[in-house]
Amino acid sequence: MGEVLGYARVSTTDQDARLLHDALHKSGCVRVFTDTASGTLAHREQFARLSDQLRDGDTLVVWRLDRLGRSVSHLIEQLEDLQDRGVGFVSIQEAIDTTTPGGRLVFHVFSALAQFERDLIVERTTAGLAAARARGRVGGRPKKLSEQQVDTARALYESGSVSVAQIGRILGVSRSTIYRALDSKSIQ
Template identity: 65%
Template sequence: MGHALGYARVSTGEQDASLQHDELTAAGCYRVFTDTASGSLESRPELNKVLDQLRPGDTLVVWRLDRLGRSIRHLIDQLAALQERGIEFRSLQENIDTSSSGGRLVFHLFASLAEFERDLIRERTNAGLRAARARGRTGGRPPLLTKDKLRTARKLYEQQDMTVAQIGEVLGVSRTTVYRALRRETGTATPVRRRQTTIKPEP
């Protein structure tokens, strides 16, 4: 039987992680890793440590779902990656345990809702672009993003629900064009986002 490792994260406004530690310890975690919200959500060294130490048959336990995921899409990607490695997941507040049939059902429901949300974003964006073209703007694959498209690209990128390639597909430009435009806007190099994991239904 595998081990249970806990992960806690103290967000802005919280005093400390004592409550999370107590709950995770009571749930059987023999070690708890804790990140504090002192910097970017992209930088979570303790999460990287616990993910590195988990082995097939182990269980990652969190106090609440938002301790692990920045968004529904990010949470689903994290859970899919754990599933591929043979690692189970538990969230104490939501009573989700992927080692049970009920927990697996909730996981796949979340995945379906995240995919549905992404499709809605794509539909709304395409509808807006069609309306813009109907007002006299040209479509196709322009070499540069218009001001409206750049605003849309930045919003979609910050929502973390689509890859840069998917944003480019929706806006009708290449992925490179999106990267260059975002770099020019911020004046810094835009980090490369990992390709999103495809959720495979259980047999």
């Protein structure tokens, strides 16, 4: 059996982490890592230190799920990473314990819901793009050069008297835009 390590996070320095620490120590945590940071931040220094110390067989304990993840999908990602590393997870307030069969079931239900949410987002995005195309709307950035400007760039390029950089200056665009325009014109 590995170590039981705790993680506490408070959003501001005005908040007191003692309640969290007391609950985590009562749950058997031998060490508690504490961040004072917004839940929206991707990098939390103490969580990174804790994560580096977690080993196969260890258990990570938090007071509540929202102390660990920024969003449901981020939380699921964190829990999947722990599971892949053989690290158990306990959330005291939600009574989730992935070291038990019931806790693993709850985790898998959360995972399935997060995947369902991701699939719905993809489905809605795809349907929205298809509907926009059906109405004649083309996505993406507007072209920097008109067809006439591309033809001018091609003629100047083929004449060999002007460099690509000079063509870009004449047309008011970068060299890479000229190269892309010349490539797209040769493909058509």
